Amino acid sequence: MNETLTILLESAVIGALIGFGAGAGVARMFHAPQAQGMGAFRTLGELNACENDPIAHFSFGFGFFFNAWASTVGAGALSGDVDHRIVPHWAASISMIKNRNLAETLHNPRRMAFTGAAVGVVLISLLNTTAASIPHSLQSVASQVLGPASEWLLNPVMPIIFWMAAVDAGRRTGGWGTVLGGLAHIVMGNAVPGIVLGIVVGKGIDDMGWNRITKSLTAAVIALFVASSFLRGVDMELLEQMKIGVPGWLHQLHESTGTAGQ
Amino acid sequence: MSTTDIGVSDDTGEGKDGGRPRPWEGGFWLSEWAFPLFVASLAAGIFAGTHLYYTYQTGAFNEVAVVALLKAGMENGSYGAAAAFGAGFLFARIIEAPMVGILDIGGSLQTGVGIGIPAMLLAGGITAPLEHFWLALPTGAVIGLAIGWLVLVIRRATVNSPNAGSTFGADVMMGAGNSAGRYLGPLVILAAATASVPVGLGSTLGAILFYWWKKPLTGGAILGAMAAGLFFPITK
Numbered sequence: 332m333n334e335t336l337t338i339l340l341e342s343a344v345i346g347a348l349i350g351f352g353a354g355a356g357v358a359r360m361f362h363a364p365q366a367q368g369m370g371a372f373r374t375l376g377e378l379n380a381c382e383n384d385p386i387a388h389f390s391f392g393f394g395f396f397f398n399a400w401a402s403t404v405g406a407g408a409l410s411g412d413v414d415h416r417i418v419p420h421w422a423a424s425i426s427m428i429k430n431r432n433l434a435e436t437l438h439n440p441r442r443m444a445f446t447g448a449a450v451g452v453v454l455i456s457l458l459n460t461t462a463a464s465i466p467h468s469l470q471s472v473a474s475q476v477l478g479p480a481s482e483w484l485l486n487p488v489m490p491i492i493f494w495m496a497a498v499d500a501g502r503r504t505g506g507w508g509t510v511l512g513g514l515a516h517i518v519m520g521n522a523v524p525g526i527v528l529g530i531v532v533g534k535g536i537d538d539m540g541w542n543r544i545t546k547s548l549t550a551a552v553i554a555l556f557v558a559s560s561f562l563r564g565v566d567m568e569l570l571e572q573m574k575i576g577v578p579g580w581l582h583q584l585h586e587s588t589g590t591a592g593q
Numbered sequence: 594m595s596t597t598d599i600g601v602s603d604d605t606g607e608g609k610d611g612g613r614p615r616p617w618e619g620g621f622w623l624s625e626w627a628f629p630l631f632v633a634s635l636a637a638g639i640f641a642g643t644h645l646y647y648t649y650q651t652g653a654f655n656e657v658a659v660v661a662l663l664k665a666g667m668e669n670g671s672y673g674a675a676a677a678f679g680a681g682f683l684f685a686r687i688i689e690a691p692m693v694g695i696l697d698i699g700g701s702l703q704t705g706v707g708i709g710i711p712a713m714l715l716a717g718g719i720t721a722p723l724e725h726f727w728l729a730l731p732t733g734a735v736i737g738l739a740i741g742w743l744v745l746v747i748r749r750a751t752v753n754s755p756n757a758g759s760t761f762g763a764d765v766m767m768g769a770g771n772s773a774g775r776y777l778g779p780l781v782i783l784a785a786a787t788a789s790v791p792v793g794l795g796s797t798l799g800a801i802l803f804y805w806w807k808k809p810l811t812g813g814a815i816l817g818a819m820a821a822g823l824f825f826p827i828t829k
Binding site for chain 2: 334338358360364365368389393396437440444467476479480492524528544563
């Protein structure tokens with residue numbers, strides 16, 4: 332079979348699968364914590380920022396579409412925005428054209444799953460087969476305007492918003508959020524996951540005190556931080572920057588597991 | 594709490610079937626056991642996307658920098674960096690997901706299932722699921738089912754356990770997540786103004802027009818910047 336045709340057919344199947352899953356998951360986010368959702372806090376915030384307006388949803392996804400197109404041409408990478416931004420926003424836009432009732436459109440997993448699947452088929456096929464034909468001037472606007480803006484949103488704007496929310500939610504939550512936020516930025520390169528876990532631990536202790544659930548939660552969080560700092564080689568970095576020699580066995584351990592830092 | 598407390602309306606009374614139960618109180622689409630199926634669907638697509646990248650060099654669902662980790666492994670055979678990076682994210686997101694009610698697609702599925710697990714398979718010499726499309730789909734689906742199931746198990750043991758008197762601050766995080774998006778419009782205008790003068794002017798004009806038309810200014814800022822960029826390309 333012709334290679335382009337193979338890519339086109341496989342892309343259509345892939346697009347239907349990711350659109351279906353992401354559409355349903357994103358709609359379920361609006362029913363959290365009662366239902367388990369799938370997406371991201373920034374996806375939730377951006378969907379709300381478009382305030383129930385089909386044109387706003389479409390143009391938001393459209394901007395990232397060019398970004399994804401540009402990244403596909405350059406590196407074959409569709410960019411993380413496909414599942415987080417383009418599919419949710421275009422599915423929302425399409426399902427809102429005739430009906431502005433949120434409960435029946437954006438917040439309805441069935442409608443979002445099927446609309447998402449349709450968007451996915453077209454989007455992924457288009458990205459994988461036509462990436463080379465994108466106008467260069469739009470490509471540069473996408474990468475030089477939307478790129479920095481979404482980077483600033485991820486860091487530092489979102490960490491600060493979550494940090495302030497943690498601090499305003501009480502002394503214990505603020506304390507845990509601050510410590511885990513700072514550590515997360517060191518270990519994972521972004522403070523948001525740490526602050527979120529800080530809010531989880533702090534609020535859990537506020538509401539229930541130290542019981543089996545909060546204790547195992549805290550242990551899991553500590554294990555997570557220890558494991559990720561080892562996997563990303565932060566322990567060696569710390570020793571080096573404190574001008575303490577890295578012991579030979581530690582270096583060998585990192586070498587043999589392939590975790591000697593990025 | 595209900596999601597109404599954080600400014601998101603779940604009003605179902607306006608439709609024809611006014612007064613029906615709130616969405617999470619019934620039905621397949623918001624039921625607990627449907628969740629692993631949605632994760633499986635998305636994970637199958639993402640894993641098959643990595644297959645597409647492995648065979649045809651296009652279609653991986655991730656940022657260029659992360660895909661580069663996998664690419665480095667495909668070229669020189671050392672998959673350690675990609676595997677560790679992906680596994681770390683996957684682990685973190687599976688713990689976080691049941692607590693906050695949202696499984697992060699980027700960290701868990703795009704990076705964990707799309708980069709980390711393929712890197713681990715390739716490091717172990719298993720190439721078949723990445724070479725064959727019809728093997729990639731079920732592999733991804735099984736991994737997705739396992740992740741979805743694990744999230745539900747942790748969720749039952751913590752947030753949904755009978756003696757849990759806490760939502761673990763979900764309301765605090767939803768509030769922060771909701772307000773984060775409002776910052777995007779102004780950030781786009783700032784980035785456009787930094788990129789070039791015509792693009793900055795276009796973005797500002799687009800934003801103010803949308804604001805006057807009572808539409809969210811983010812959309813106007815993006816369309817304005819793109820329209821200006823089409824006529825006055827950024828030269829840098």
